[in-house]
Amino acid sequence: MPKSQGRALDRKKLLADPILVAAIIGIFLFLFLFILYPLAILLTDSVVVEKNINGTTLKTIGFANFIKIFKMTNFRHAISNTLWLGLISGIGSTVIGFLFAYVDSYVDVGSKIVKKLFGVVSILPVVSPPFVLSLSAILLFGRTGVITRGLFNMNNTQLYGWRGIALVQILTFFPVCYMMLKGLLKNIDPSLEEAARNMGAGRFKVFQTVTFPLLLPGIGNAFLVSFIESVADFANPMIIGGNFDTLATSIYLQLTGAYDKSGATAMAVVLLVISMGLFILEKYWLERKSVATLTGKATRGRTAITDSSVRIPLVTICTLLTVFVISMYILVPFGSLFKIWGRDYHLSLKWYEYIFKNKGYRVFTDSMLLSAIASPITAFLSMIIAYLVVKRKFFAKGFMEFVAMLAMAVPGTVLGVGFIRGYNSGLFHSGILSGLYGTGAILVIVFIVRSLPIGTRSGIAALRQIDRSIEEAAYDMGADSAKVFQTVTLPLIKESFISGLVTTFVRSITAISAIILLVTPKYLLITVRINEHAEKGNYGIACAYATILIVITYVAITIMNFVLGKLGTSKPTKEV
Numbered sequence: 001m002p003k004s005q006g007r008a009l010d011r012k013k014l015l016a017d018p019i020l021v022a023a024i025i026g027i028f029l030f031l032f033l034f035i036l037y038p039l040a041i042l043l044t045d046s047v048v049v050e051k052n053i054n055g056t057t058l059k060t061i062g063f064a065n066f067i068k069i070f071k072m073t074n075f076r077h078a079i080s081n082t083l084w085l086g087l088i089s090g091i092g093s094t095v096i097g098f099l100f101a102y103v104d105s106y107v108d109v110g111s112k113i114v115k116k117l118f119g120v121v122s123i124l125p126v127v128s129p130p131f132v133l134s135l136s137a138i139l140l141f142g143r144t145g146v147i148t149r150g151l152f153n154m155n156n157t158q159l160y161g162w163r164g165i166a167l168v169q170i171l172t173f174f175p176v177c178y179m180m181l182k183g184l185l186k187n188i189d190p191s192l193e194e195a196a197r198n199m200g201a202g203r204f205k206v207f208q209t210v211t212f213p214l215l216l217p218g219i220g221n222a223f224l225v226s227f228i229e230s231v232a233d234f235a236n237p238m239i240i241g242g243n244f245d246t247l248a249t250s251i252y253l254q255l256t257g258a259y260d261k262s263g264a265t266a267m268a269v270v271l272l273v274i275s276m277g278l279f280i281l282e283k284y285w286l287e288r289k290s291v292a293t294l295t296g297k298a299t300r301g302r303t304a305i306t307d308s309s310v311r312i313p314l315v316t317i318c319t320l321l322t323v324f325v326i327s328m329y330i331l332v333p334f335g336s337l338f339k340i341w342g343r344d345y346h347l348s349l350k351w352y353e354y355i356f357k358n359k360g361y362r363v364f365t366d367s368m369l370l371s372a373i374a375s376p377i378t379a380f381l382s383m384i385i386a387y388l389v390v391k392r393k394f395f396a397k398g399f400m401e402f403v404a405m406l407a408m409a410v411p412g413t414v415l416g417v418g419f420i421r422g423y424n425s426g427l428f429h430s431g432i433l434s435g436l437y438g439t440g441a442i443l444v445i446v447f448i449v450r451s452l453p454i455g456t457r458s459g460i461a462a463l464r465q466i467d468r469s470i471e472e473a474a475y476d477m478g479a480d481s482a483k484v485f486q487t488v489t490l491p492l493i494k495e496s497f498i499s500g501l502v503t504t505f506v507r508s509i510t511a512i513s514a515i516i517l518l519v520t521p522k523y524l525l526i527t528v529r530i531n532e533h534a535e536k537g538n539y540g541i542a543c544a545y546a547t548i549l550i551v552i553t554y555v556a557i558t559i560m561n562f563v564l565g566k567l568g569t570s571k572p573t574k575e576v
Contacts (some may be wrong), residue, residue, distance in 0.1 A: 005390040019482040024394060027385055031403045034445050037427070038418030039272070039410065045421050046269040050262070065266040075267065078250040082231055082274075083305070084167070085162055085246065090227035092170035096321065097177025097222060103314050104178075109302035114315065115326060117322045122175045124329055126562045129510040130235040132546055133168040137240060139538060140364055144342025159190045160242030168236050169323055173229050177222040184218040185211075190303070203310070222283040231275055232411035234513035235527075238571035239534045247271040248513065251413045254502055255517065268417040272410065279409030332550070334542035351544040363524040364548065370523070371508035374447035379501035380454025381448065387489060389456075390463040401456070408453040412513025419446065438520045446515060447508035454507070455500035462496035463489070502560035506553045 049064040069075045088142040092477075100118060109115055140147050148157045158164070188211065196206045241249060247267065255264035305311055335341055339348045339464040355363070387396070389401045407415070419442060426434035436442045466489070512527040519528055526549050533542040 016529040020392065022483075023384055024392075024400075027381070027388065028396075028398065030305050030381070031400065033405055033427075033433075034161060034449050035403055035410075037561060038415065041416070041428075042265060042272070042418040042420040046266045047263070048262075049411055065262045066270075069266050069270075069336055074245055075250060078245040078247050079270070081162065081244055082247045082271075084402075085165055085237075086227040086230040088162070088166045089169040090223045091172060092166065093173040093177050093226035094219060096170065097179075097226075098175040098219060099179040099180035099314070100174070100318050100321075101185050101245045104182055104183075106305055107311050108306045109313055109315055110245055110311070113463070114319055114322075117319070117326070118178075120381050122179050124325070125172050125175050126549075127453055127506055127557055128329060129527060129530070129546055129549050129553075130172070130233070130512060131239050131534065132332050132550070133162075133328055134239040135235045135335065135534065135539060135543055135546060136331045137164055137168050138534075139331055139341060139543075140263070140328070142342075142539075146342075149342055150259050158430055160465070161244040162238040164242075165233075165237050165244065165246075167234060168240065169226075169230050171328065172236070173226040177226055179221045180225065181215070181218060182200040184215055188214055203305075203307075213372050221282055224278055224558050225551070228275060228282065229270070230276045231278065232412070232413075234413055235514075235531070239529060241380040247274070248411060248413045252517065255417065255420075257330060272414045275411055275414070278408050283405075283409075294329050294532050305318055329550075332543050333547045336540060336547045338540070341539055351540040352396055352548075353543055354541060355548075359524055363529055363545075364527055364552075366440075366523050367509050367526045368552070370443050371447065371505050371526075374444045374508050375501045375505040377444070378448045378451045378504040379497050382452060382500050383459045383493065383497055384485075385452075385456050386459025387485060389449055391489070401460075404456045405453045407449050410452065412511070412515075413517065415446065415449065416514040416517030419514075438518075438522070441522055442518055443515055443523065443525075447504070447511065450511060450514065451500075451504040451507045454503055458496045458500050459493065460462050462493040498560060501558050509552060510549065 007312060018501055046065055047061055047063060049060050049062045051058045051060065051457050100121075103109065104118055105116075139145060141157055141164070142148065143157055145157065145159075148159075159167075192214075193206050193210050197203075201209065232248065233246075237244065237246045237249045238252070245253075247270065251264050251267045251271065252269055254260050260382070337347050337349070338345045338349050339350065385400065385404050408419075420437075422434055423437045423442065426432045436445070487570045510527060512531060515525060515529065516528055519525055526545055530542050530549070533539075533545070
């Protein structure tokens with residue numbers, strides 16, 4: 001059948017299903033209103049210059065806002081600081097992540113406990129608030145830290161600045177690199193390396209000439225992912241950055257401290273350009289190159305390295321790092337149980353008493369309620385988008401996928417400024433939808449937008465494993481697209497749906513970068529309270545809030561695992 005006839009037939013099928021058409025229109029409307037529109041307004045407002053002439057405000061188009069911010073010494077330093085920090089964090093995260101991945105994939109670890117510890121490390125950053133390691137670093141290396149003040153009696157510490165931020169970012173992001181590189185290493189065909197060994201090459205030579213070249217694009221991809229995460233990071237620089245400004249913190253301070261909306265908008269555009277450039281490079285070049293370089297899944301198992309001279313040093317280093325990272329996460333609950341950290345180590349529940357005497361219950365109920373509202377909506381939207389992208393043919397399908405994944409590349413502070421500029425005076429400054437601003441609804445929408453890429457990606461991966469003939473059989477029996485999705489597709493991807501639901505809840509309740517710009521006193525959120533108390537040096541209170549938040553996230557994960565265990569694991573047939 002000619003392509004033109006095929007397109008005509010697809011278009012006819014599409015138009016014959018009004019529910020499907022309504023779903024496509026609804027998804028595009030959501031993506032336009034809450035992703036494209038805020039970013040477009042942000043870009044537009046950055047070049048709109050307001051001048052007051054004789055009491056009359058005139059608006060012109062130009063680059064005066066950008067000229068103004070680039071004249072600021074602090075902003076120029078913030079750009080260089082952000083890029084420098086991204087470079088250090090990216091290199092550190094990639095090196096440590098590669099070390100863990102290599103040990104896990106190539107070395108005989110010799111202990112199931114160590115293997116489980118590696119698994120714990122890989123999931124901790126996902127289920128924990130973004131500032132936990134910053135609080136732990138302060139408890140260890142701060143002015144009243146156990147190590148700095150307790151062991152060495154140091155009055156001055158180098159923690160507050162780029163060194164401290166780099167430390168916590170590397171420890172936060174290296175598990176992401178570890179999981180990325182672990183998958184790539186396991187997909188390298190062992191026969192390629194064995195062929196080199198059979199030709200007389202030593203272990204290091206094989207690694208140098210076979211393994212590393214195959215993995216190089218993947219290493220570059222892992223580096224860029226950690227670089228992007230570092231550039232977008234707000235929580236860690238805010239808590240332990242000191243006078244070391246980054247772009248994310250500069251935007252926040254310009255908006256909330258200097259009350260300069262035009263300057264903050266221009267700064268946000270600069271950060272957006274950097275993050276989008278890195279995202280496009282990672283997504284559409286390095287990621288594809290890394291996949292194309294590998295030969296596919298290994299056809300058989302790899303013989304693990306048992307040589308003591310290699311195994312013992314590598315496993316020891318990874319184990320020590322693992323224990324250190326886990327200890328830092330555990331340290332936060334201890335920080336909440338002492339009267340005054342660094343001075344009075346008597347056990348006390350005074351910080352928890354303080355929390356619940358000062359609207360603590362409302363802090364947790366508000367956070368959990370908004371996150372609970374966002375979670376099912378995000379999971380459902382993600383599955384619909386994934387279904388449309390994988391199973392349906394229509395115009396601009398690729399564009400839908402791109403926009404849905406776009407929020408992954410947009411830093412939270414940029415999105416927050418975009419929502420402020422876009423909805424403060426309504427849609428296109430018309431007053432329409434201005435009622436969203438300052439409400440819980442706009443916080444829920446931000447939660448949805450920030451989690452949409454993860455849910456969509458998970459849904460796409462799950463749907464690509466379902467044989468299309470199963471759904472076609474339902475269509476042949478007269479079911480429409482809504483019925484097919486409800487009775488056939490959704491049950492087959494229930495695990496991905498539940499996983500997306502819980503992941504959204506965890507990401508929402510631990511979010512900080514976007515919502516700190518949008519939240520009002522009407523809503524009390526845990527992460528905002530943690531940030532407030534950490535900035536004031538009330539680390540005991542901050543640790544108490546963080547501990548309760550960690551408990552909530554782990555309870556959510558436990559419930560998800562229990563539900564998935566009860567549901568069982570579906571085994572869909574692959575498409576042919």
